[in-house]
Amino acid sequence: MDPKLEAELTAHDVSDEKFVDALFRHILRRPPDEEARVRALAKLSEGTLSRATLIQELTTSEESARVRELDDAVALGLGARARSERICWLQASAGTDERVVEIPWVLSRLRASGRVLEVGYAFAETAYLGALLRSGVELVGVDLATRDVEGMEAVAADVRTLPFPERSFDQVLLVSTLEHIGADNTVYGLDAESDGDARVEALRELKRVLRTDGSLLVTVPLGEPGDHGWFRQEDERGWNELFARADFFVEESEAYELRDDGWHAAPAFRPEGVRYGERGPAASAA
Template sequence: MRLWPTRRPVLTDRFPPPEVPFTEAYGATHVAFLQAMLADEERLGILRGGKRLPRGYGVALDERVVEFPWLLAQQPRGRVLDAGSVLNHPHVLDAFLPVIDTLTIATLVTEPHTFPERGVTYVESDLRTMPFDDDAFDTVICASTVEHIGMDNTMYGSDEPRADDPPAEQRRAIAELLRVTAPGGRVFLTVPFGLREDHGWFRQLNHEDLVDLLSEVPPDRRTVEIFGYDAKGWQRRRAGEVAGHAYRDVHADPRPVADRAAAARAVACITISA
């Protein structure tokens, strides 16, 4: 009797892809997926070791399902600054707070839900002019934030007009992030990557834009990892493989898309050594 091999499990069996992004059902799947990934040391080791992601990783889920586990896999430590308030979610804080000493969140406008009772400090600040001393932090995290600097941030509660030269403003922010990072510390930065696109409220960077953004950082002090999305989920990619990837902006066009992308179709994850 011939025995057929058992089908290899995929993550979509455990986390069925939501049909519509940013609905209540989508949010529930997103939280459950991240809780599982952030608690799974084997999968964090895959991200830390540069290996391929599991089959079906994050189908129909946005780039946060890559960014948060990637950030935790880099083993942030000590005094941590979250420049942009991306960590300000209970299930994300559950994973990060036990491995660091302190967490300060800097953002233009403090969000309605805050967690000072968990020891988190909140500061309202423009990331180009932060009120911190030099070398104040051991780890600085700026995930999917710098691409908004100098753009139209009305939806985030800012009435400041769009800058004449957003790329220059974003370079200013990088310099400021490095200023507040102590020697021996690290900056972790993520940005949407692929086609050069201007969505008004943010811009997606291509390879040349990324080189320009990091122009003041010596090459030996930075590493870049690229993750790309398709209908099979998220996977490590080379920059050239995702150069034609467009961002799915559901604010501008909510119609369904064949690959079920929720937002970015590629993200660059950058480590800068101070």
């Protein structure tokens, strides 16, 4: 059979129901919500919407743009990891949040094997969590909140009092989580706190469960120091003081700043005037 004709027939082999469900999962990485599913099926049935147009609608949506941002970040990080390359000097588009630089930075430094603890997994980006699950490490997640994650040991616990023996992990991941510890986390359905020492207590507890040759990968919002209620922002000096108080040696650090033309490495970063949410949807630097 003519290859193009075969492809055309194959494209219509499945029912509209299966097509819509699969399309949402592939393009938006989620099942369709009921309203969108009913609308799509009705229009496909009456002929006022084609499958090609539905594909276009989904791929040009803002939600799809976010999926692409995170997918690109994951691909970049895992690709570098496969080459044993610790990527630096990342760049990303304007109008994006700090995940687009945090995720590839962390994934490129993810161990090739071993036992890895992901702190704050319950609210982690799905693309990032999926990358960890595909990475081949023995993954354990800890959080005060819960999330159904197949393929990972999930533990409900306070990071300040972990239920693990000493030296249990080869690596700990703390992606945009440290700043929330001891803060008002009611936005996440958790209790409100205002404990200024909580972050140091958490770091000391993570030091306890890390093996002597283990590593801690941390990303945090950067800029003018300030208490925002649900998180605390520090400048580089402030964060480094916290690590020092917990007896961590900072082997490597890199600052990124969101400018008018996007995210760039900022080796001479100055925190003055760099405030959360003023340059983009979230942190102005990380």
